[in-house]
Amino acid sequence: MTNSMTLRARTLAVALAAAALLAGGCSSAGDEESGDDEIAGAEPATPAENDATAEDQEGEGTAEADTAALEQLYQDYWAALIALENGEDLDPALFEGIATPGVAEEQISRVQPMKDDGIRRVGEPVIDEITVELAPDGSARIQSCVDPEGWTAVRNGEEVPIQSAGRSPRVVLAERASGTWLISEERPSEEATITC
Numbered sequence: 001m002t003n004s005m006t007l008r009a010r011t012l013a014v015a016l017a018a019a020a021l022l023a024g025g026c027s028s029a030g031d032e033e034s035g036d037d038e039i040a041g042a043e044p045a046t047p048a049e050n051d052a053t054a055e056d057q058e059g060e061g062t063a064e065a066d067t068a069a070l071e072q073l074y075q076d077y078w079a080a081l082i083a084l085e086n087g088e089d090l091d092p093a094l095f096e097g098i099a100t101p102g103v104a105e106e107q108i109s110r111v112q113p114m115k116d117d118g119i120r121r122v123g124e125p126v127i128d129e130i131t132v133e134l135a136p137d138g139s140a141r142i143q144s145c146v147d148p149e150g151w152t153a154v155r156n157g158e159e160v161p162i163q164s165a166g167r168s169p170r171v172v173l174a175e176r177a178s179g180t181w182l183i184s185e186e187r188p189s190e191e192a193t194i195t196c
């Protein structure tokens with residue numbers, strides 16, 4: 001029985017090796033030199049077209065790729081905000097690679113009085129209906145609906161009331177810096193073009 005299994009394994013290995021050799025030997029040097037692999041009547045692609053095609057295939061530089069990157073950035077931004085308000089420390093490193101230093105400073109300044117009063121948040125808000133608008137100047141506007149219902153505040157383990165606008169729109173602007181998108185500004189909810 002062991003010899004039968006060994007024989008099958010050897011047979012399979014030989015068959016796979018033969019298939020690999022056949023697949024690798026399908027084209028000849030003569031075909032490559034003559035350009036037979038090109039489509040008859042088609043113009044050869046220029047290097048710039050090849051670069052654009054490769055860029056599109058990788059998903060970089062396209063509107064779809066930028067939109068996906070900005071949606072992820074916005075989710076990362078909210079994760080940093082939640083960590084800032086839920087945590088004990090005011091750590092600007094939470095925003096590295098996510099927001100500009102100015103935005104990080106604004107958020108820390110906003111949360112500082114709450115922390116000074118011994119208040120921190122618990123839970124997290126519901127963030128949905130994220131929309132991204134790309135601007136011709138290379139910037140972007142990101143909006144969403146935020147429901148803070150499940151994001152409470154506590155002091156010394158006891159829940160404290162906080163002012164809440166309920167489910168409402170939020171707006172941020174983003175800009176590309178050295179090829180990377182960063183949240184560059186928070187805007188008033190009155191500027192939102194979505195309703196929640």
